Amino acid sequence: MIKRIVVVTGANSGIGLALCERLLMENDQIQLCLACRNMQKAEAARTALLSSHPAADISILQVDVARLKSVCQAAKELKQRYQRVDYLYLNAGIMPNPRINIKVFLSGLFSRKAIHMFTTGEGLLIQKDRVTDDGLQEVFETNVFGHFILIRAIESLLCHVDNPSQLIWTSSSNARKSAFSLLDYQHSQGQESYSSSKYATDLLSVALNRHFNQQGLYSSVVCPGLVMTNLTYGILPSFFWMFIMPIMWLIRIFTNTFTITPYSGAEALVWLFRQKPESLDPLVKYHSCTSGLGNNYVEHEKMDLEEESSEIFYQKLLDLEEQSLKKLSTAAKTIHSSVS
Structure with a gap:
């Protein structure tokens, strides 16, 4: 029996680590690759997973999706290790320097929109972004573009008509159309870079389906709901959570x-x-839900986007890919020449 190969970015903690544990509970015969930035944390995650699944096939791969050089190296390693990738979970993400918009928080706290505000974070969360060494906005590069480059670099491992592969993005209920602009898709001018980046992943997923379904590659987006992870805990001081968690x-x-x-x-x-990717709706986002009694289930919801916009965004990413990789290649040649 051929083992299915599963690659998970951001697998060393939070939703990524929980996903890996649950996948092994689902099928411990998979080949699981933990694609992480920090190798020490990745090895700790691998050890923890092996403690409960000692016979599992678990490897680690170093990749920092906020550095194109790292992404290209990781893609090269994946092509050396595997002949195909069945599932690529695009889970790694950041929300740097999150802050609460106090004005929005106070006005919404005692209104009818209180639950909606906490559920979606609409207008509530603002971030201060920065520019990476690649000259890109950090949140955009980490949450969207680095993953896009990875997909493009390992297309040969993903595209198999006879046995389709799946791309599965960790999106968010905070993915809001109002925070995104095709004129500023890196969100360099605003303060809601996380929301913008998650809406961008929704757009990109739709475009990827249009371009790759016939080649045996399918893309889906997931909203995990309001989850308490290191990312979430960073929004407020630790003592505050003692009061708000109940x-x-x-x-x-x-x-x-x-x-x-x-x-x-x-x-x-x-x-x-568990699903056959051909049966999935490319315009639907799949939501993790939990009932008041603690039962988990999945709901489907149409995404608020235009397919035309997704195609325009896709073409912009292709242009940016060409520019970025050319810049990376030029830099590498310059370093090589100076060393020689």
Whole structure:
């Protein structure tokens, strides 16, 4: 029996690690690759997974999706290791320097929109972004473009008409159309870079289906719900969570999007592992949900986007890919010449 090969970016903690644990519970015969930036944390995650699944085939791969050189090297290693990749979970993501918009928080706290505000983070969360060594906005490069480059670099491993592969993006309920602009798709001018980047992944997923379904590659997006991870805990001081967590567990009785734990947040990601990709709707986002009694399930919801916009965005990414890789190649030649 041929083992299915699963690659998960950002697999060393949070939803990524919970996903890996659940995938091994689902099928411990897979070949699982933990694609992480920090090798020490990746090795710790591998050890933890092997403690509960000692016979599992688990490897680690170093990749920093915020550095194109690292992404290209990781793609090269994947092509050396495998002849195909069946599942590529595009999970790694950042929300740097998150801050609460106090004005929005106070005005919404005692309004009818309070639960909606906490569920989606609409207008509530703002971030301060920065420019990477590649000359790109960090949140955009990490959450979107680095993954896009990885997909493009390993197309030969992903595209098999006879046995389709799946791309599965960890998106968010914070993926809002109002935060994204095709004129500033890296979100260099705003303060909601995370929301913009997650909407961008939704657009990109739709475009990838249009261009690659006939080649045996399918893409889906998932919203894990409100999950408490290192990313979430960074939004507020630690002492604040001591007071708010009981309230959040109470709110979960009334809204199914408060999945809270990474295990529950991974529900839709695992559900997609079981599905035939040809049967999935490319315009649907799959939501992890948890009932008030703690039962996990998946809901489907049409995405708020235009297919024309997804195609325009895709073409912009292709142009940016050409420019970025040319710049990277030029830099490498310059370094080689100076060393020689």
